[in-house]
Amino acid sequence: MSFDVPDDLRYLDTHEWVRATDATAEIGISDFAQDELGDVVFVELPDEGAELTAGEDFGVVESIKAVSDVYAPVSGTVTAVNDRLRDEPELLNEDPYGDGWMLEIDLTDESELDDLLSPADYRDQIE
Amino acid sequence: MSERETERGSPYAPQTAAETTAMLDAVGAADLESLFDVPESVAFDGEFGIDARSERETKREVARLLRRNADLTEFLGRGHYDHYVPSVVDDLAGRSEFLTSYTQYQPEVAQGFLQALFEYQSMLVELTGLGVANCSMYDDATALGEAATLSQRVRSVSGDRILVPGHLREGKRAVLANYADGPGLSVESYPMDDGAVDVDALADAIDSETAMVYAETPTVRGVVEENLGAIGDLADDHDALFCLGSDPVALSLLERPVDVGADVVVGDAGSLGTGTAYGFGLGMFVTREEYLRQVPGRLVGASEDAADRRAYTLTLQTREQHIRKERATSNICTNQAWVALRTAMHAAWLGPDGLVDLANECVTRPRDLAARLDEVVGLQAPVHDRHHFREFVARTDQPASAVAGDLLDEGYAVSEVGEHLIQVCATETTAEAEDGLVAALSEVAK
Amino acid sequence: MKYDQARWTDDGDDRYEPLLSEKANETVEIEDAALPDDLTRDSLTLPDPAEPELARHYTRLSQMNYGVESGPFPLGSCTMKYNPSFTEDVAARPDAAIHPDRPDATVQGTLALCHRLQDYLGRIGGMDAVTLQPPAGAAGEFTGIEIAKAYHEANDEERREVVIPDSAHGTNFATAAMAGYEVVELPSDDDGRVDTEALAAAVGDDTAALMLTNPNTLGLFERDIEEIADLVHDAGGLLYYDGANLNALLGRARPGDMGFDVMHYNVHKTFATPHGGGGPGAGPVGVREGLARFLPNPHVRERDGNYEYYEPEASIGKVHGFYGNWPVLVKAFAYIARLGDAGLRDASAKAVLNANYLAEQIDYDVPFGPFHHEFVASAGEQDAADAAKRMLDYGVHPPTTKWPEIVDEALMTEPTEGETKRSLDQLAAAFDAVAAEDDETLAAAPSRPAARRIDQVSAARNPRLSWQALDDA
Structure with a gap:
């Protein structure tokens, strides 16, 4: 089975993705991650203004029989939260790189992006 | 089965000698003992010294013991x-399909019990006005303990003081103390005034370190609490949870907990459906919908089956120990489901x-x-x-x-x-x- | 008028019983109450069925439910053995239905029975003292870990960790956390047993206890149990026995003899008290010599032929508001007294025989052995959960699925001693029929029970936990 790994994103080995634009970034979980989880039924995310630290968990994704922590690929301050996930957690399954985005943050240190996996490396990891 | 035969084995292990032999042959074992893979150094070769009895003799033995209870x-x-408790409750709850069933992990063959528990939860929702009732805790004391740990997990509340009324059953307080011990909560009493909450004293005692205020109506002395609204306001002003202790009979008449600002309602729901049973109870646990993800114990929810008919199932199980392990909301697994069934039956019988x-x-x-x-x-x-x-x-x-x-x-x-x-x-x-x-x-x- | 009096038939869609609220809801305005208006609610809306309606409602619900008396119930780790009817009669005696606040002198019968049961359980587990207070297995675990905590505190030691094998019951982890401990998860070796090297590395000055189930969740006896006990004891920790699998060992091995310091018994598993759709159970806790002084308050003792409650000198306090699940304890006492030594030994022997025989008969692979009262088969290429749903169509309750995770697509199967050879042959035929079926058939199952496959995702995404919350209410 092949999973979608968009070329314009960077990845964490725990299956989170980052879409960086200048000093801000969007964060979500990968197509592979949503498939592993199965039907997502609940997403717990931090509030706007929360501080994320690279490598530390910031939220929880629940399916029927599993609970998974979600880790911050990079450090930053949360500037927007995808509130639609509250009532429509299925967006994580249906469109993990689009409507299923989780957070938008202001990056603390753009150089942290260099520590993340390239699409090719991430593809190698999940195959 | 004759009384002699009970000496030979369990009357509830129905294999005949011939079947046992055939089964041992099938698995290639010489005898029953060879099936046990127990090192000799820890094997038990003694006797318990418990004599087997016939069913009739066992009943007589229990009767002989219990006859020593005074007739009071x-x-x-x-x-x-x-x-x-009306006879119909014993009769219906005693049906083996209910009594001998397991937790509803295969909901398709447990629709009956699930619906009964769903109805039980719904009755508690009506009685309290709060949105979420679980399908049981062990008893009122452990339900209170769970409420205290819930207060620790709820984000809108901080601090580690649990305030309880001066008139509180000692056993209940002792259980609460054990539940409070793990998360490091301290349990403190506030004074009573002529059998009811001394609201002024409570106002002095409560502070920003208070995670939960507990009050009861009726109290352990039977007093109907008259200042619940004021207690709820005090808790609310200090961002503490207000936990109210009561029971389904009292709640049928007294003020609705939601109207006095209660965040959690606990108590013994077994006051309906059980009668005196040496303290055997049914922990009622009802709370606001916003704390849904922090609720301990099992929840029954409605859903649909593949034929698109309404069906019931245990739900939101990721809160529970078998999935979330050390991060579960509680360690409770086996609960008091059958007692809840009886309570719902009794409540429905009364109307x-x-x-x-x-x-x-x-x-x-x-x-x-x-x-x-x-x-x-x-x-x-x-x-x-x-x-x-x-x-x-x-x-x-x-x-x-x-x-x-x-x-x-x-x-x-x-x-x-x-x-x-x-x-x-x-x-x-x-x-x-x-x-x-x-x-x-x-x-x-x- | 629309026909809505449901009947349960096998030939149509009409397998449905309306909610009580849909049948007979009624609102009562609270007026002229015995209390002032400001102390009462305004109204109460609840079902008000007449007794005949009530009887039909619950009878029909019972027909949509599967119990031990409905058919085979080989649910692994749950010991769904037959619950003897006579124990219900015994527990329903009027002289058992008494209030917990009576003085000791007026409850000598109850105390005598409790004392006898404490004694029986102590002998069966090889323990020196037993409390009956914990109302369930997980409550027993909490009691046991609180005892371990009190023991270490009494020795002026602060130990912060409880070690638990990764294959253990979820309650073990949750219990340790509830008692304020950090959990150290112990990886199992290749056959699911404790890896003694990993254990040696995991225990130390911070170890309060190791929690262990024996035989483990694969049904395998921990053959290194003495070494395990030594490792834990040498580090200053206590060894806790989770009694979930005790039905495998009655009369063959006792936790106390294996080196365990504290244990709980699941009377609703080993001693045949009915599970009641999820409870009530009871989880008595046994302790070795030296730990009795930490037992919950109060404890029963005998003095000159009379019985009394007392508070153990260093008691951990209470884990139940009163004395535990008394009616359940009466049933457990009656079961043990009925079976005696020979019956208890035989129960385990036949439970182990049944598991071995069933494993031998089925087509699914059983990767680990020698197992005891239960085995874990693998559904192989099939989805174990789907296979389980299909078994429902064959009229049997399926095994526990997808756990323990050490076996792919696990079918954890525990037939108990209560099945005849003929019943096991039938059960095996059901397993084999399912094993031979294709994925589509399994995914479409079940079709025979009162409900078809239930949508778990919908239930969780859109929680409807009361009739008030139903869209169509």
Whole structure:
């Protein structure tokens, strides 16, 4: 089975993705991650203004029989939260790189992006 | 099965000798003992020294033991109550499809129990006005303990002080203390005023370090709490949870918990459906929808099946120990589901009219009995100038221990709650015994 | 008028019973109450069925439910053995239905029975003292871990960790956390047993206890149990026995003899008290000599032929508001007294025989052995959860699925001693029929029970936990 790994994103080995634009970034979980989880039924995310630290968990994704922590690929301050996930957690399954985005943050240190996996490396990891 | 045969093995292991041999052959084992892979150094080759008995003999043995319990008329309450349970509850709850079933992990073959638990949850939602009831905790004390740990997990609340009323059953407080120990909560009492919450004293005691305020109505002394709204406001002002202790009979008549600002309602729901059972109970746990993800224990929810019909299932199980392990909301697994089934049956049998009538009787009966006892030389009742539910405290001129002890000799049990205080509980089940109690007290109290 | 009196038939869609609220809801206004208006609610809306309606409602619900008396119930780790009817009669005796606040002198019968049961359980587990207070297995675990905590505190030691094998019951982890401990998860070796090297590395000055189930969740006996006990004891920790699998060992091995310091018994598993659709159970806790002084308050003792409650000198306090699940304890006492030594030994022998025989008969692979009262088969290429749903169509309750995770697509199967050879042959035929079926058939199952496959995702995404919350209410 092949999973979608968009070329314009960077990845964490725990299956989170980052879409960086200048000093801000969007964060979500990968197509592979949503498939592993199965039907997502609940997403717990931090509030706007929360501080994320690279490598530390910031939220929880629940399916029927599993609970998974979600880790911050990079450090930053949360500037927007995808509130639609509250009532429509299925967006994580249906469109993990689009409507299923989780957070938008202001990056603390753009150089942290260099520590993340390239699409090719991430593809190698999940195959 | 003859009585001799029970010596040979379990009467509930039905394999014949020939079948056992055939089965051993099939698995290639020489004998039963060779199936056990136990190192000799830890093998047990002794005897327990427990004699097998026939069914009839076992019943006689239990009867012989329990006959040593005195035949008393009980005017006892303080958290465990006797209400008349109709025969139909025993009959229906005793159906083996209910009684011998397991937790509903295969909901397609457990629709009956799931629907009954869903109905139980719904009844508690109506009684409390709060949105989420779980399908049981062990008893009211452990439900209170779980409420305290919930207060620790709820984000809108901080601090580690759990404030409880000065009049609180000692056993309940002891259980709460054990639940509070793990997360490092401290349990502190606030004072009572004539049997009810001293609201001014509570206002002094509460602060920003208070995670939860607990109050009861009726209290362990049977007092109907009159200041619930003020207590709820105090808790709210300090961002503490307000946990209210009550029971389904009282809630049929008293103020709705949601209307006084309660965040969690706990108590013994077994006051319906069980009768006296030596403290065997049913922990009621109801809370606001916003705390749904922090609720301990099992929840039954509605869904649809593949044919698009309404169906029921255990849900939101990621909160529970079998999935979330050390991060679960509680370690509870086996609960009191069958007791909840009985409670729902009993509540439905009574209906809202019956429940309200019963609750009114729980007010008038102790009121009338207290008035009669107040006429008895050597007694003043009730001690607290409050409304009561099921029970009240009376003052004795004689030492309470002597009065209670002498009453036992007359065949009546009341609680001794102070040097000169006794507590009397009166429900519909004691109706015919009240004259006798008054007469006996007239003899022993003077 | 629309026909809505449901009947349960096998030939149509009409397998449905309306909610009580849909049948007979009624609102009562609270007027002329015995209390002032400001202390009462305004109204109460609840179902008000007449007794005949009530009887039909619950009878029909019972028909949509599967119990031990409905058919085979080989649910692994749950010991769904037959619950003897007579124990219900015994527990329903009027002289058992008494109030917990009576003075000791007036409850000598109850105390005598409790004392006898404490004694029986102590002998069966090889323990020196037993409390009956914990109302369930997980409550027993909490009691046991609180005892371990009190023990260490009494020795002026602060130990912060509880070690638990990764294959253990979820309650073990949750219990340790509830008691304020950090959980150290112990990886299992290749056959699911404790890896003694990993254990040696995991225990130390911070170890309060190791929690262990024996036989483990694969049904395998921990053959290194003495070494395991030594490792834990040498580090100053206590060894806790999770009694979930005790039905495998009655009369063959005792936790106390294996080196366990504290244990709980699941009377609703080993001693045949009914599970009641999820409870009530009871989880008595046994302790070895020296730990009795930490037992919950109060404890029963005998003095000159009379019985009394007392508070153990260093008691951990209470884990139940009163004395535990008394009616359940009466049933457990009656079961043990009925079976005696020979019956208890035989129960385990036949439970182990049945598991071995069933494993031998089925087509699914059983990767680990020698197992005891239960085995874990693998559904192989099939989805174990789907296979389980299909078994429902064959009229049997399926095994526990997808756990323990050490076996792919696990079918954890525990037939108990209560099945005849003929019943096991039938059960095996059901397993084999399912094993031979294709994925589509399994995914479409079940079709026979009262409900078809239930949508778990919908239930969780859109929680409807009361009739008030139903869209169509």
